[in-house]
Amino acid sequence: MTNRAHIAMFSIAAHGHVNPSLEVIRELVARGHRVTYAIPPAFAEKAAATGAEPKLWNSTLPGPDADPEAWGSTLLDNVEPFLDDAIQALPQLAEAYRxxxxxxxxxxIAAYPARVLAHRWGVPAISLSPCLVAWEGYEEEVAEPMWEEPKxxxxxxxxxxxxxxxxxxxxxxxxxxxxxxxxxxxLVLIPKVFQPHADRVDETVYSFVGACQGDRDAEGxxxxxxxAEKVVLVSLGSAFTKQPDFYRRCLRAFGDLPGWHVVLQVGRHVDRTDLGDVPANVEVHSWVPQLAVLRQADLFVTHAGAGGSQEGLATATPxxxxxxxADQFGNADMLQELGVARHLPMEEATAEELRATALRLVDDPEVARRLKEIRAGMAEEGGTRRAADLIEAELAASRRDRPREA
Known part of the structure; x- marks a missing residue:
C-alpha cells in the first residue's frame, strides 16, 4: 500500500461536480490518507461526511440554489464566471494551504486554481471528470466550430x-x-459506454473507472x-429546474395513468401551487434522494445531466x-444511441408525446436487455476502488521520481 499522504481535492459548489467525487474521497480516507477538500461553505458538510477536512473558500459563482437565469444564455455568459471565480479564488486557496x-x-474539471497550485507546488494533478472528455479530433469537430463566432x-x-x-x-x-x-x-467517472468516440480517447491520459456512487443512504x-404497478421519476436535476410548464405537462401525461405512481422533483424555484391540480398518484418534492428512487423506478424523465444519466444506467432504468x-443535449443523444432512452427536445415534450414514449419504453424488452447489458459492463469497470488504486499509483510514481525527506 502507498504510505499515508496528504491529498487535496478541489471542486466548485455544484451538486453535479461534487457528488461524483465523494465516494472516491471516502475510499482514500478509509485507506489511511489525509484528504483535504477545498470547497465553498455550501458543500462543507458533504465533504466532511467523507472524512475529509474541508478547506473553505468563498466563491462568486451562482450558488447551488440560484435561479438558472443567473448563468445567462450565451457561451461567454457561461464561461466568464468560471474564470472570474478562479482568479479571485486562487489567493484564498494559496493562503488556505500555506x-x-x-x-x-x-x-x-471546473476547478482551475487547482492546476495552478499543483504547478506552483510541483506535485501531480489528476482531474476527476464527472462528464465526457476530449477525444482525438474533439477540438476540430466540436470546440473550434463552437468558439468560431465568440472568438x-x-x-x-x-x-x-x-x-x-x-x-x-x-x-x-x-x-x-x-x-x-x-x-x-x-480519471473519468462515467461508464466508457457513455463516452462519445471512446475509441479515440487517449487512455494513457484518461482512465474510465465508471460510476462511483456508493449507497448514498445519508441522502435519505x-x-x-x-x-404502484409503474413508478416514474421526473427530475431536471439541481440547476435548470425552473420549468413549471413542463411539470404540468408531466402531470397531464402520467397523472391519470392507471397503476402509475409519479415522483416529481421541482427544485426550489417552483411551488406546488404553480402546478394547478395535482393528481392523487403524484408526490411533489423540491428535492428527492434520486438514487434511492431510481432503484425502485420503472422510468426516469431526466434532463440528461452526466450524473443523472449514469444513475439511470446503473439502476437499469429506461x-x-x-x-x-450544456452537455445534456449530447448526453441525450448518446442515451438514445445506446438504445436505453428517447431524446425529446423540450418543445416536443408534450403531454401526449411523453405518455406515448413512456408506454413504449417501459414495455420494450430490447430496452430492458440493453440496460441489463450496460449495467453489467459498468460493474466491471472498477468504480471507486479502481479510482483509488490509480490515485495511489500516481502517488507512488511521484515519490519515485521526486524523493521527499522524511
Whole structure:
C-alpha cells in the first residue's frame, strides 16, 4: 500500500461536480490518507461526511440554489464566471494551504486554481471528470466550430487575453483551451459506454473507472407504494429546474395513468401551487434522494445531466431525456444511441408525446436487455476502488521520481 499522504481535492459548489467525487474521497480516507477538500461553505458538510477536512473558500459563482437565469444564455455568459471565480479564488486557496501543501492534487474539471497550485507546488494533478472528455479530433469537430463566432468578438478576445494573462502570471504557458480541456492525467467517472468516440480517447491520459456512487443512504430513503404497478421519476436535476410548464405537462401525461405512481422533483424555484391540480398518484418534492428512487423506478424523465444519466444506467432504468443546457443535449443523444432512452427536445415534450414514449419504453424488452447489458459492463469497470488504486499509483510514481525527506 502507498504510505499515508496528504491529498487535496478541489471542486466548485455544484451538486453535479461534487457528488461524483465523494465516494472516491471516502475510499482514500478509509485507506489511511489525509484528504483535504477545498470547497465553498455550501458543500462543507458533504465533504466532511467523507472524512475529509474541508478547506473553505468563498466563491462568486451562482450558488447551488440560484435561479438558472443567473448563468445567462450565451457561451461567454457561461464561461466568464468560471474564470472570474478562479482568479479571485486562487489567493484564498494559496493562503488556505500555506504550510500545508499536499502530495497530490485532485480536481474537478471546473476547478482551475487547482492546476495552478499543483504547478506552483510541483506535485501531480489528476482531474476527476464527472462528464465526457476530449477525444482525438474533439477540438476540430466540436470546440473550434463552437468558439468560431465568440472568438471574433471584442468580448471573446478579451476573455482569452485575460485567461492567457492569468496563466502566464502563474508560470503556465499552455493555451487556455488546452489548460481547461486537456489535463495531463484524468480519471473519468462515467461508464466508457457513455463516452462519445471512446475509441479515440487517449487512455494513457484518461482512465474510465465508471460510476462511483456508493449507497448514498445519508441522502435519505424512499419507499415504493405497494399498489404502484409503474413508478416514474421526473427530475431536471439541481440547476435548470425552473420549468413549471413542463411539470404540468408531466402531470397531464402520467397523472391519470392507471397503476402509475409519479415522483416529481421541482427544485426550489417552483411551488406546488404553480402546478394547478395535482393528481392523487403524484408526490411533489423540491428535492428527492434520486438514487434511492431510481432503484425502485420503472422510468426516469431526466434532463440528461452526466450524473443523472449514469444513475439511470446503473439502476437499469429506461429514460426520457429532455435536455436543458450544456452537455445534456449530447448526453441525450448518446442515451438514445445506446438504445436505453428517447431524446425529446423540450418543445416536443408534450403531454401526449411523453405518455406515448413512456408506454413504449417501459414495455420494450430490447430496452430492458440493453440496460441489463450496460449495467453489467459498468460493474466491471472498477468504480471507486479502481479510482483509488490509480490515485495511489500516481502517488507512488511521484515519490519515485521526486524523493521527499522524511
Amino acid at each position: 504550510g500545508d501543501e499536499p502530495d497530490l492534487v485532485l480536481h474537478d 471574433k468578438t471584442e468580448r471573446g478576445r478579451a476573455y482569452y487575453a485575460r485567461f492567457q494573462g492569468w496563466l502566464e502570471e502563474n508560470g503556465i504557458t499552455e493555451h487556455p483551451d488546452r489548460f481547461a480541456g486537456r489535463p495531463a492525467r484524468s 430513503t424512499w419507499q415504493r407504494p405497494a399498489d 429514460m426520457i431525456a429532455v435536455p436543458q443546457a
